[in-house]
Amino acid sequence: MQSLVIVAHGSHLNPESSAPTYAHADTIRASGAFDEVKTGFWKEEPHFREVLRTVEGDEVYVVPLFVSEGYFTEQVIPRELRLEGWDVSEWDSDGLSADQATLVAEDVDREVHYCGPVGTHRAMTDVIVRRAESVTGDSDVGEGFGLAVVGHGTERNENSAKAIEYHADRIAERDRFDEVEALYMDEDPEVDDLPEYFESDDVVLVPLFIADGYHTQEDIPEDVGLCEDHTEGYDVPTAVDGTRIWYAGAVGTEPLMADVILERAADAGADLGDALATVRETTRVAAGD
Amino acid sequence: MADSTPTASEAAATGDDPDVPDIDLPSDAFDAVLDELGDPDDPDDELRFEGFTVAVSGDGRAGDADARYVLDPAGDDPRTGLSERDLHAALAERAAAVTDWYVFERVVGEFGPRRAFLRWIEDADGATVAARYAALAAGVERAWGQLRITARVTDRGERRYEVRHEADAGVPREELTVHDDPLDARDIVKLDERGRYRPLKTAPTLRGGWIFPDVGPKAVYETVETIYPATIANWHREREGELDVSHWRETMERQSGIYGVIRTWDRGEGYEHVNWVAEACCDDSQCLKRREWEYDDETDLDVDGGDGVFPCREPCSVVVSAARKWTRLESEQSRTYAFELTPSEKEQLEAIVDAVADGRIDEIREADTKEGANRYRARFLRAKLFDEDGNLGGVPTDPDDE
Numbered sequence: 001m002q003s004l005v006i007v008a009h010g011s012h013l014n015p016e017s018s019a020p021t022y023a024h025a026d027t028i029r030a031s032g033a034f035d036e037v038k039t040g041f042w043k044e045e046p047h048f049r050e051v052l053r054t055v056e057g058d059e060v061y062v063v064p065l066f067v068s069e070g071y072f073t074e075q076v077i078p079r080e081l082r083l084e085g086w087d088v089s090e091w092d093s094d095g096l097s098a099d100q101a102t103l104v105a106e107d108v109d110r111e112v113h114y115c116g117p118v119g120t121h122r123a124m125t126d127v128i129v130r131r132a133e134s135v136t137g138d139s140d141v142g143e144g145f146g147l148a149v150v151g152h153g154t155e156r157n158e159n160s161a162k163a164i165e166y167h168a169d170r171i172a173e174r175d176r177f178d179e180v181e182a183l184y185m186d187e188d189p190e191v192d193d194l195p196e197y198f199e200s201d202d203v204v205l206v207p208l209f210i211a212d213g214y215h216t217q218e219d220i221p222e223d224v225g226l227c228e229d230h231t232e233g234y235d236v237p238t239a240v241d242g243t244r245i246w247y248a249g250a251v252g253t254e255p256l257m258a259d260v261i262l263e264r265a266a267d268a269g270a271d272l273g274d275a276l277a278t279v280r281e282t283t284r285v286a287a288g289d
Numbered sequence: 290m291a292d293s294t295p296t297a298s299e300a301a302a303t304g305d306d307p308d309v310p311d312i313d314l315p316s317d318a319f320d321a322v323l324d325e326l327g328d329p330d331d332p333d334d335e336l337r338f339e340g341f342t343v344a345v346s347g348d349g350r351a352g353d354a355d356a357r358y359v360l361d362p363a364g365d366d367p368r369t370g371l372s373e374r375d376l377h378a379a380l381a382e383r384a385a386a387v388t389d390w391y392v393f394e395r396v397v398g399e400f401g402p403r404r405a406f407l408r409w410i411e412d413a414d415g416a417t418v419a420a421r422y423a424a425l426a427a428g429v430e431r432a433w434g435q436l437r438i439t440a441r442v443t444d445r446g447e448r449r450y451e452v453r454h455e456a457d458a459g460v461p462r463e464e465l466t467v468h469d470d471p472l473d474a475r476d477i478v479k480l481d482e483r484g485r486y487r488p489l490k491t492a493p494t495l496r497g498g499w500i501f502p503d504v505g506p507k508a509v510y511e512t513v514e515t516i517y518p519a520t521i522a523n524w525h526r527e528r529e530g531e532l533d534v535s536h537w538r539e540t541m542e543r544q545s546g547i548y549g550v551i552r553t554w555d556r557g558e559g560y561e562h563v564n565w566v567a568e569a570c571c572d573d574s575q576c577l578k579r580r581e582w583e584y585d586d587e588t589d590l591d592v593d594g595g596d597g598v599f600p601c602r603e604p605c606s607v608v609v610s611a612a613r614k615w616t617r618l619e620s621e622q623s624r625t626y627a628f629e630l631t632p633s634e635k636e637q638l639e640a641i642v643d644a645v646a647d648g649r650i651d652e653i654r655e656a657d658t659k660e661g662a663n664r665y666r667a668r669f670l671r672a673k674l675f676d677e678d679g680n681l682g683g684v685p686t687d688p689d690d691e
Contacts, residue, residue, distance in 0.1 A: 046518035
């Protein structure tokens, strides 16, 4: 019996924090790729500490719904899941290349496949592009548009910026958008100065965050100048200093994220049948059809 | 016939136990019996039901046309040489016992927490099949947190369950919002009845107004586990004597990052601060789990752990987050402040703290100025006693600000 466990941060304060996790779990359930799909959280229940004991299967894949490698994926999750003998060297990662480690979870005395985070997977690049399609309602968006991929920056985690650059570079290589830039919240190039980094009249701004919350709904819209105060709301697009900014909100809410979760499990050996193709199709942006 | 032991349905017919329902043996249950007897990994095995066993006699293979069976009622003469048709007739007379086996072995399955929970609901490890089927025909009720779970048996021996809020006991079904997908419960648990987010799913603030009127064994388990995550798993471990409790000290020692500071709150000067945490957060009025963690494995806390049916095995993330705040606050040194208060003003401050701590603010009526925590009373107190900087009695919090 094959089981998927999606682990995410969750929140004590924001009721919508877990919404993307649940939505992607539902998409994957509907694909039939796993006998069961469970969710576990750091700030909600079941907690990381207890999620594995709710799992029935004997072939267990744990996929962290986090944007980069770092404190959570390297310390908190393995510790709380009680992965015996975990050491970050198990992943042998340069900060972007963690794939999976197979370890016994002491809690249930069973092997689990502990996967790298979704945010650094190559398939995440497609989700960022799909997010741009969703927010513009144009499945061919690219020509005449710039794309800004935005993240925290290195202040809290050096790998955070690596993930942003990795995806921005990959999208730039595709020559789909006129310009692609990686911007940050707490270091240069800063998202506050977005119009200075683009010549295009239209720029899609995609924050590399899992869930909408303080950073994506308050910080970034105010810093970029989409609104004076987030409580006022903002239009999509909103013109700032002559640049029309199409603000996409957290990329993690894009339905195609379910595909990246599946890719992580597949890389770790999960047998998915045709679920990958199914999920890519069912999560396609309707507006472009 | 050698078989003289009355089956449940025969007993019902003779009036020995009039409440036991008649059960029709469904073909899937009979097929499962043949399937089990024909298991090539276990060919000699006899299949045990309550009160009798069934086995294949001779060299035949269960399910084959020429197979013969033996049915052995304990303490009585076995019936041998039964054809499949004879076996079906014999099992149909004992349909309650056969469907009971079928439900737990084939429908519920092996998964420990689910199996234990569903057996507990109907006391399957204590009561006889006849007694349970009689009780299930009338409906067996169990409480789990704020849930009321009612189990029933159909005339085919299947189990069906109803789940609703305890406060909705007796409310007609049509007045409640009907659900059948266990995952719907994620929306039920998200907000309380006033629309506020519930960060702790075992808080006694589950809203009512909904019902899962008719779900099967797996779905009732999933529904309960969605409303109260991991509570069945932990309850099951506790029943097996295997609950892995992590006490306060080890839990806080484990914390890192912004929560690493909490371990500095334990200064080897006793555990009164943890009593206060447990009284604040873990009381039954705040959380329905029964707190099993203590200060450490040698030092119990002095406050009650509560009466919940499911255990709490370690300080949860809500407690850890709050403890981080208290670690900071409790590192401050106390000071002496001098205020002038009337006796009633002192009591009013106490009433305000009580009202907030007990979540009673919304119960205090707008014009009920007898209540110290009444809004007009509080506004009057503020107008009278606070200076323009919000200092009580005009006394600055930090004496250097004077």
